[in-house]
Amino acid sequence: MKKRIVRAMVLGALAAFGSACAEGSPPDGDGGAGQGGQGGSASCRKADDCSPPANPCEAAICEDGACAAAPVPAGTPTPEQKPGDCVVQQCDGAGEVIPVAENSDVPVDGNPCTSDVCTSGIGSNPPVATGTACGDAGSICDGNGACVECLTAADCPGSDTTCQSRTCVMGGCGVDNAAAGTPLPSQMPGDCTKTVCDGSGGTSPEVDDSDVPVDGNACTADVCAAGSPSNPPLALDAACNQSGGKVCNGAGLCVQCNAGAQCPSGVCAAGVCKAASCADGVENGSETDVDCGGAGCPPCGVGESCLVPADCHGGLCTAGLCQPPAVVATSPADAATGAPVTSTVAVTFSGAMDPATLTAQTTVGPCTGAVQVSTDGFATCLGFAAALPVMSGNGAVATWTPSPALSYGTTYRVRVAATAKGTDGTALAAAYTSSVGFGTATPPTSAPCSSSVVISQIYGGGGNSGATYKNDFIELHNRGGTSVNLAGWSVQYASATGTTWLVTNLSGTLAPGGYYLVQQAGGSSGMAMPASDATGTTNMSASAGKIALVNATAALSGGCPSGAKILDFVGYGTTATCFKGSGVAPGASSAAQSTQRLAAACTDTGDNKADFATASVAPRNSTTMASACACAGDITANESDQPYELDFCNVQSPVSLTVSAAAMTPVIYGRAYEAGVTEAADASAALKVEVGFGPANINPTTQSGWQFFPATYNAQVGNDDEYKGSFLAPALPGAYRYAYRMTLDGTRWTYCDLNGAGSGAGLSFEVTQLPALTVVP
Structure with missing residues (x-):
């Protein structure tokens, strides 16, 4: 109340003072401030002349020349404020200071783990949420207003290992070390060591010889020795089963073999079993000795092992050993009779021969050469058309053509010198001389060519084992001087005792002196036939049978047919039940022979026995040089x-x-x-x-x-x-x-x-x- 009275008084004095000043003369008369009376107000002309009032809610005024105080407007904050008390001191407009709630004036306590809060003018510092960062790296609030290192071990820096784990005790971070020797769960396999904890949170290696280095190789051992790993090779011939191998090679590889004895072929090269061959230095496969004999390999030499003659170069296998080559037959054969005077002379050896060692003389005279033919005990010998023979039979048969030709009714002996050699250079074990010799046929008793087309050659061994040719055949010859049309003709065959005749029809024209080849059934052995002039499917016997040349195509009947339609007839072999003349023609004794009409197929006495002989088969066809017969000669x-x-x-x-x-x-x-x-x-x-x-x-x-x-x-x-x-x-x-x-x-x-x-x-x-x-x- 006193403050308001005083204030009113002051304001009244200031107003009076102002009025006096307004009239232009200060009250003291000297334009300066007057002396105030005791307890009186100072004089002024404006508010700045007045001293500020002590009340912060009042402002000095000059009113009527006197200084006075007036309340400032309500809401004016006072100069003096207390920070963080959640209030602001301000004037109420009546000169009084009053507190007003101010929630932005929070009580800052400087704790990162508490909040600074004003609520309706009341300040507080409640704790922040648990886990709130405290500001320092790694610090965290505990929810009670305290900043700590951790709440759990996971809040601590770093990471856990097998050998060391983080701890959080009463907000402080620490570590817990695993006991020394604790093994790490992850280990390097096969290094012969084990990594364990050292008790200080670190690791250290420890020898573990059970941790062997497994290399997956069946031919090496997996070994640890005092912590040192190795894979030494297993012993030679240790069993294995990798990559197709069976035994270890002693150098750490699984191979098929280390020695020939471990292979079916007996040949081991670079750890691999090789197939048997003829150049592997081992007797294997079908070989009868090292790299020779058997199927597919060259023949063996003298003294080497054999099973059959074909295993030997010389073609002779005796008591399981190959022998030098030898003469096994001649053609005409030793002791043979009735050989045609047109015969060639052939020598069959036990194996392939070197033709250069089989030279013969080419002129009649004293005997020379490796192969000789003589009628007088080899005082003199025949000459041949060529010194070197024609080779056949895989090189085992050598054939020469006598020049001049053989004589009728004469015995010839054959001699082969020991200088004759096989293809491997091995000479005959001994010279060969025929013991009896072969005899030629006697001359015909009448002039040839009493008829024209005749059966000139019969071959039934075609395709048989040892055959020269693959097919049987019947050969015809025109002995006359004019061509003959064979259309409507046939050749017919019956077995030696048979009555059924198999027919092969003919066609074309047979020239004077010409030959005509009729191919028949065959087999797998022998060489291909020359081109045939007619073809049939008759399977003929090599040793005995009956052949008819017929000027018709109807099959004959009976075991011994007759009639004008049969132009020629040959019964051959001792069992033939029908023949022409006094007896049968001879049957072939091997698949390399045929039954042949004498004198280049010119002889025809009407007697099968006299007109035919056996000789090395030699088919002739229509392209063969004609051989005309002297039908009215001497x-x-x-x-x-x-x-x-x-x-x-x-x-x-x-x-x-x-x-x-x-x-x-x-x-x-x-x-x-x-x-x-x-x-x-x-x-x-x-x-x-x-x-x-x-x-x-x-x-x-x-x-x-x-x-x-x-x-x-x-x-x-x-x-x-x-x-x-x-x-x-x-x-x-x-x-x-x-x-x-x-x-x-x-x-x-x-x-x-x-x-x-x-x-x-x-x-x-x-x-x-x-x-x-x-x-x-």
């Missing part, structure tokens, strides 16, 4: 044992001649003896005598190519008639032979050589005994 009487063969004749002299080309030869003498004809003096009218010459490689008794000229009676010498003659020598220089020939009937001739020929005992015609004629320019 007949050889030598070795016929017929009455028309002279008892004796020879070339008397000279024993050889050398003349100039186209010059007349000197007189040549010859003698003849025939009982009941030549004993009487003077010439016999029954005897016709000729002298002639021909090439040295032609046999006048079995080949054409000689020329003969009449000779005249010269003298009676005992019971012999001696003749003389000469001729004009050929114009072409070269080597020739000359001879006499004599006949009793003008057709059938006895040919004469130097040492005598004829039907007399011990006499035979020999081409080696024909005198030489040398024609010089």
